[in-house]
Amino acid sequence: MVGITSAGAYVPIYRLARGDIARVWAGGRGVAVAGERAVANFDEDTISMAVEASIDCLKGIDREQIDGLYFASTTAPYREKQSATMVAEALDLRREIFTADFTDSLRAGTNAMRAAIDAVKAGSAKKVLVTAADCRLGALQSEYEQNFGDGAVAILISNSGVIASVEGSYSHSNDIIDLWRTDTNTFVNASEDRFSVTYGYLENVQEGVSKLLERYNLSPKDFAKAALYAFDARRHLELARNLGFDAKTQLQDSLFNTVGNTGAAYALMILAATLEEAKAGDRILFTSYGDGCDAYILQATDKIGKLKGRKGIKGHVASKLPLPDYTKYLRYRSLLGELALAGEPVATINWRERNWSVRCHGSKCRECGKIEWPIQRICAYCGAKDNYDEVRLSDKKLTLTTFSKDSLARSVDPPIIVCIASIEGGGRFYAHMTDRDPDKVEVGMPLELTFRRLYSKDDIHTYSWKMRPIR
Amino acid sequence: MESIKDKVAIVGMGCTKFGERFDVGGFDLIIESASEALEDAGIELKDIQAAWLGSSGFSTGQPLSHALKLNYIPVARVENACGTGLEAIRGAAYALMAKAYDIVLALGVEKLKDRGRGGGGAEGETGKGPQPSYGIQATAPGRYALAATKHFATYGTERKHLAMISVKSHHNGARNPRAMFRREITVEQALNAPMIAWPLGLFDCCGVADGSAAAIMCRTEDVKKFGFRDDFITVKALANSCGQGTGKNREDYDFLHWEETYRASQQIYQQAGIKDPRKEIDIVECHDCFSIAELMCYEDMGFCQKGTAKDDIEAGSFTQEGYERGGVAFNIGGGLKSFGHPIGASGCRETYEIYKEIQGKAQEPSRQLKNVELGMAHSQGGHPGNFVCNMALYGIPGK
Amino acid sequence: MFGILSYGAYVPMFRLSRDQIAKAWGGGSGAGEKAVANFDEDSLTMGVEAAVDCLQGIDHKSIDALYFVSLTHPYQEKQAASIIAEVLDLKPDTFTLDIDNSPRGATSAFRLAADAIASGSAKKVLVIASDCRVTAPHSGDEMLFGDGAAAFLLGDARPAVTIDNAYHVFNSFMDTWRLPNEPFNRTWEDRFIFGEGYSKIAPQAVAAALKQFKATIKDFAKVVLYAPDQRRHTELARALGVDAKTQLQEAFFNNIGHTGSAFVPMMLVATLQEAKAGDKILTFNYGDGCDVHALTVTAGIEKLRNRRGIKKYLASKLPVSYYQQYLIFRDLVIEEPGGRATRTSSLPVLWRERKNLVSLIGQKCRVCGTVNFPLQRLCIECQTEGEFDDYPIWDKKGKIFTFSMDERTVQPVAPSVACIMDLEGGGRFYGNITDRDPATIDVGQEVEFTFRNIHDGGGLHNYFWKMRTVRG
Known part of the structure; x- marks a missing residue:
């Protein structure tokens, strides 16, 4: 039996009220979409968000057992350079795993899911991690600027310990031009929405679902939940109605009003939320949309309770900070130009130091047992040379030892909170604090580590770990 | 002035493989270099009482610690452009002579x-440095x-003479396991190589490399007391111009001579009592960042008359074979030509080569010269008309 | 009598044949070639060249005002005239001004100069017009435009050329324009911009001017006409009844190209280089309106025969050997990033050393007579402290002592020729040779100074002097 054995999600901490976007445009008379949208912090991108969702997904799971990592996004940080490798490195996975990037379609997430199911069925892998993330830019002043949200999801596909089995699937593709971005565009282009919705979204998903139900001889009332991709909140309801699902009891919330449309990650995020609430035996209809449709029948097993203890969608949606101003959004997304930040990315150094900077390894001295980060060849405590084991620190909790709020340093979001923290189990960490309210930083506060983009210079993104208040 | 001759000993050395590391x-x-030096000297890190770090890129003594x-x-970081490595040894030697410490480390x-591609150094910039710049x-x-053009125009030296210097250095470097480039070249290859800055071609120029070399030093009078081996070498003279x-x-x-090299070599000869360097000195590890620089050393250190280097080059006076005929071996280790030039490391690396040749421990037997007693190291930074030059003379104690 | 006391001009060394452009893009070739500024030149450096030519034998300290006219100022906020005044080592209280945005800026500046002199606020005014317009690759302007500069010293003490009459009219007609942050000119279709614009406005303005001057076209020995291209130049001359063989000043479309605000000034310099005492000259300048001037040449013109002007600079040239090199000159190619260290610049040092860097003034030791450059506190020869007289270097010629050709340079064009120059009358200069043919450089060659942009590090244009083999 192949299926989903774990799921995790990530929603960035910042939320921007859609009314705050609308207010800026059309002389203050811009039309606001309801609710708020999630906004990635300035130091986040699809790689860092995918790492977060994957860590959530892999809680309590031995990372050595992962055989493959598929990364799906339409906004990967590089056009030529695989993002899955950086995610795998940050997750401290084994070297000899298979990695791939799935891109260019809003269906990339469920495309990757299908490839993972194939791999497990074929026996080429036992456990494949599928992670999808997107951080898309809607054109300024367009409805998409309000509709889109940033987020990530991760699901683990395997044939043992399955919490939701794959009972059936159907896919078709369609080359309609509804939302698109060329190789040089910054913002997503959109056709007139009545065209896009009628001939794109509604027609494709309705066709996919009816073919799927026909194939397995099922009807809408056989499902406990329908996890449906949402074009937006209104069209989500329209689709459910057309398909014959009861909006109150069967339709899974689309997260549209709390997170927004998260592109290639969106359908899988709705599914993750569904699984968080599912009971054993629940049958789930799951669809994505984008250049066609992927539709699945899933069924929760008696192991569904194992999903507890993750932050998931629910935990991340509840943990939030308001983004005080639309200008901050422009600055975070580099729409006011790039701010030149300190730091000197050097390809050779980034590569050489990856074990401590990306994998977050410290050195544990074999002679005196002390842990140091970054890795030290000569132990600072006992002077032993080249006699240490590397230990992963990224999953450890920390306690803030001391800090400063540096307003002089150049930052997209000053002040920089410079932190010294002690690592549970030994060791000390020196890094910035992100996703924080500067007024609520105090010595002794508990912290956790989060993978972020430190700076981008000379067209190289440099990633490492920062600290944040526990979410 | 009190002479340093034979008062300070080098009792252990280490040198990394040079190259694109x-x-x-x-x-x-x-x-890497410090570990080899400590092992060679038979001591541990805790025995070091003070250290000198020669580096252009590191800006304090902290990286060493x-x-x-x-x-x-105490750790001092010293910098004197391309002379930096020898400057670290100079600082350490005089601190020993002053009896401030007993056992010290000098590391370049x-x-x-x-830093990405490149080499060749920064081009001049407006507004850089304390002096009027332009x-x-x-x-x-x-x-x-600029100096090669002038030497050619004045003395009839030709590109082939520069090529012969490079051929000799690569011949030596090919037999040095620590070198960056370990392939022999021919005069024809050198002459037909791409132009870098006319009249200097690719094989007239040294490479860009990473590297490090280190020396453990103490006063000669203390060598026995601390139990070091007896094949140590001593410092005969130290110079800077x-x-x-x-x-x-x-x-x-x-543009036909290096005044700073001339002045520094005179300081060396005076301190060590050298009358005829060509007769008395066995080997020279000189700063051959470019082939023309080695040619200038022949003339300005007094190994031949000004303008006559080409005759000695043609006669092979400064090759290994030339040494065996009673000449002087230049860059028997392979020189910057074979090692590249990691700025702070080069002077220490030259010292390492002299140390090993005097001890009879050149890593490749065919490169080991017989009866080496005096070796001179030379490191020079800047450019024609604007140099800082460091030199050192080492040898068997008492000789 | 107000008029022109002296003139000078500058045509950059390099010429791009229009065949090369045609070869790059396919399609038909225009005739001849165009003058192309080297990679280290811009409107400011070319303006300096024209001014140096104009001011031969004239005391720089006698100049009271400098007006710099260009459509391509190197800065949008920072006066180019003030930099040129520093380069030329003018009096500190020289009145400096930048005039821009219209191709007819230079002849409009004649009026400002006339006003300044008539009012007594200045005795000698230097007007410089210079342009280096960047054109879109594969565009009509690319074939048409060239680079160059001209300079005039204006005053009322025995002018070589008197300016007798002036006529000005404005017109807001949109024909060609450029927006603040855009690199290339925009225009509308020819039939509109010429049919309703130039071809109508120009003859009307000249007719009105002649009426005001109480003159006819036949009164003039030479007529200098602005035109957007060769065809319209011929057409306007015909419409005005100017004899193309005897009266019409050549417009240099075939060997320089259209030089924007320097276009009419350069033609006027060419006219003056051939003029005799008594010649009457009519100039017509165009752009957002028209300026028409009537001038008379006096016997004083003979004193200006040593100016290089258009004639000598046209004769001194090197070909741009391939089209891509021109793209590199104009920075139109996105270069591979990375490589060598970024250039920087220190404003305090530039300011502190401005005499040294910008005016190229060295020092002569009062004790031993040695020429010191760059500036020293202690004489490099006798070590005496602070006993120096200023000693201009910029106007000295010299000989190449030695040189090298650096292929690993970050300069846009390799090799970078580094050179040691021994100055006539003593002193040594260490710098780069520009406008050079690497195959012909040799020890002993005579070289002179030229003011150039050496790099754009630090977000500003860093200017300094280079050497070149003597032109003209």
Whole structure:
């Protein structure tokens, strides 16, 4: 039996009220979409968000057992350079795993899911991690600027310990031009929405679902939940109605009003939320949309309770900070130009130091047992040379030892909170604090580590770990 | 002035493999050379009482202590352009002579290959440095080539003579396991290689490399007391000549000699009592960042008359075979030509070569010369008309 | 009598044949070639060249005002005239002004100069017009435009050319324009911009001017006409009844190209280089309106025969050997990033050393007579402290002592030729040779100074002097 054995999600901490976007445009008379949208912090991108969702997904799971990592996004940080490798490195996975990037379609997430199911069925892998993330830019002043949200999801596909089995699937593709971005565009282009919705979204998903139900001889009332991709909140309801699902009891919330449309990650995020609430035996209809449709029948097993203890969608949606101003959004997304930040990315150094900077390894001295980060060849405590084991620190909790709020340093979001923290189990960490309210930083506060983009210079993104208040 | 002759001993040395060491950082290079030196001397890190770090890229003494976790001892970072490595040894030697410490470490290191492509140094910039600066835009080869053009025009020296110097250095470097380039070349290859800065071609120029070398030193009188081996070498003389930098402005600078090299070598000869360097000195490890620079050393250190280097080059006077006929071996280790030039490391690396040749321990037997008793190291930074030159003479104690 | 006391001009060394452009893009070739500024030149450096030519034998300290006219100022906020005044070592209280945005800026500046002189606020005014317009690759302007500069010293003390009459009219007609942050000119279709614009406005303005001057076209020995291209130049001359063989000043479309605000000034310099005492000259300048001037040449013109002007600079040239090199000159190619260290610049040093860097003034030791450059506190020869007289370097010629050709340069064009130059009358200069043919450089060659942009590090244009083999 192949299926989903774990799921995790990530929603960035910042939320921007859609009314705050609308207010800026059309002389203050811009039309606001309801609710708020999630906004990635300035130091986040699809790689860092995918790492977060994957860590959530892999809680309590031995990372050595992962055989493959598929990364799906339409906004990967590089056009030529695989993002899955950086995610795998940050997750401290084994070297000899298979990695791939799935891109260019809003269906990339469920495309990757299908490839993972194939791999497990074929026996080429036992456990494949599928992670999808997107951080898309809607054109300024367009409805998409309000509709889109940033987020990530991760699901683990395997044939043992399955919490939701794959009972059936159907896919078709369609080359309609509804939302698109060329190789040089910054913002997503959109056709007139009545065209896009009628001939794109509604027609494709309705066709996919009816073919799927026909194939397995099922009807809408056989499902406990329908996890449906949402074009937006209104069209989500329209689709459910057309398909014959009861909006109150069967339709899974689309997260549209709390997170927004998260592109290639969106359908899988709705599914993750569904699984968080599912009971054993629940049958789930799951669809994505984008250049066609992927539709699945899933069924929760008696192991569904194992999903507890993750932050998931629910935990991340509840943990939030308001983004005080639309200008901050422009600055975070580099729409006011790039701010030149300190730091000197050097390809050779980034590569050489990856074990401590990306994998977050410290050195544990074999002679005196002390842990140091970054890795030290000569132990600072006992002077032993080249006699240490590397230990992963990224999953450890920390306690803030001391800090400063540096307003002089150049930052997209000053002040920089410079932190010294002690690592549970030994060791000390020196890094910035992100996703924080500067007024609520105090010595002794508990912290956790989060993978972020430190700076981008000379067209190289440099990633490492920062600290944040526990979410 | 009190002479330093034979008062300070080098009792252990280490040297990394030089080259594009993408897999290691500056700290790793330090650990690599220091570990070999400590093992060679038979002591431990805790026995070191003070240290000198020669580096152009590191700006304080801290990296040495950070890498080696030294025990809060004094560390000075010294820098004197390309003379930096010898400057570290000079600082350490005089501190020993002053009896401030008993056992010290002098280490030169440079990590250049984290800076991307290039080499050739920065071109002149407006507004850089404390002195009036102005818009000359030339790389290091572009500046050294000025002297080659003039030497050719004045003395009839030809590109083939420079090529023969490079052929000799690569012949030596091919037999040195620590060298960056280990392939022999021919005069034809050198002459047909791509132009870097006319008249200097690719094989007239040294490479860009990472590397480190280190020396453990103590006073000669204490060698027995601390139980060091008896094949140590001693410092015979140390020199530094810092030019006025006006050579490029004064009309009487001829671009046909290195004044700073001449002055520093005179300091060495005076301190060590050398009358005829060609007869008395066995080997010279000189700063051959460009082939023309080695040619200038032949003349300005007094190994031949001004303008006659080409005759000695044709006669092979400064090759290994030349040495066996009673000549002087230049860059028997392979020189900057074979090692590249990690700025802070080069002077220490030259010292390492002399140390091993005197001990009879050249890593490749065919490169080991017979009866080496006196060896001179030379490191020079800047460009024609504007140099700082460091030199050192080492030898068998008492000789 | 107000008029022109002296003139000078500058045509950059390099010429791009229109065949090369045609070869790059396919399609038909225009005739001849165009003058192309080297990679280290811009409107400011070319303006300096024209001014140096104009001011031969004239005391720089006698100049009271400098007006710099260009459509391509190197800065949008920072006066180019003030930099040129520093380069030329003018009096500190020289009145400096930048005039821009219209191709007819230079002849409009004649009026400002006339006003300044008539009012007594200045005795001698230097007007410089210079342009280096960047054109879109594969565009009509690319074939048409060239680079160059001209300079005039204006005053009322025995002018070589009197300016007798002036006529000005404005017109807001949109024909060609450029927006603040855009690199290339925009225009509308020819039939509109010429049919309703130039071809109508120009004859009307000249007719009105002649009426005001109480003159006819036949009164003039030479007529200098602005035109957007060769065809319209011929057409306007015909419409005005100007004899193309005897009266019409050549417009240099075939060997320089259209030089924007320097276009009419350069033609006027060419006219003056051939003029005799008594010649009457009519100039017509165009752009957002028209300026028409009537001038008379006096016997004083003979004193100006040593100016290089258009004639000598046209004769001194090197070909741009391939089209891509021109793209590199104009920075139109996105270069591979990375490589060598970024250039920097220190404003305090530039300011502190401005005499040294910008005016190229050295020092002569009062004790031993040695020429020191760059500036020293202690004489490099006798070590005496602070006993120096200023000693201009910029106007000295010299000989190549030695040189090298650096292929690993970050300069846009390799090799970078580094050179040691021994100055006539003593002193040594260490710098780069520009406008050079690497195959012909040799020890002993005679070289002179030229003011150039050496790099754009630090977000500003860094200017300094280079050497070149003597032109003209």
